[in-house]
Amino acid sequence: MRARILAFATTLVLAALGAAVPVASAAAPAIPGPTCTDKQGTVEYDSSTGQWTCKGGEHDGELITES
Numbered sequence: 001m002r003a004r005i006l007a008f009a010t011t012l013v014l015a016a017l018g019a020a021v022p023v024a025s026a027a028a029p030a031i032p033g034p035t036c037t038d039k040q041g042t043v044e045y046d047s048s049t050g051q052w053t054c055k056g057g058e059h060d061g062e063l064i065t066e067s
Helices: 002-027 034-038
Strands: 042-046 051-056
Touching: 034 042
Parallel strands: none
Antiparallel strands: 042 051
């Protein structure tokens, strides 16, 4: 009985975490690469996050959606 409750609770927690990940990534502002460079920024790869970001300019720190 306890094993079933633990398994059910674990399933609920994993389902909640799986649903939260796309929401968190969608909340971050993102721009296309040309928009970054047009506003005096540079597109750089951040190896610690595995994502491309805009450095400097008007969109400093924003994620890049496409090149």
